[in-house]
Amino acid sequence: xxxxxxxxxxxxxxxxxxxxxxxxxxxxxxxxxxxxxxxx
Numbered sequence: 001x002x003x004x005x006x007x008x009x010x011x012x013x014x015x016x017x018x019x020x021x022x023x024x025x026x027x028x029x030x031x032x033x034x035x036x037x038x039x040x
Contacts, residue, residue, distance in 0.1 A: 023030075
C-alpha cells in the first residue's frame, strides 16, 4: 500500500511547495482577514 501511495505523496508535496513559493512571491496574505505577510 505504501508503494502504491508513494507517487501520489511525492506529487502532492511538490505541488504544495510550488503553490507556497508562488504565494510568497506574489506577497499574498497568509490567511483570510489576517495582516500576516511573509516579508523577504
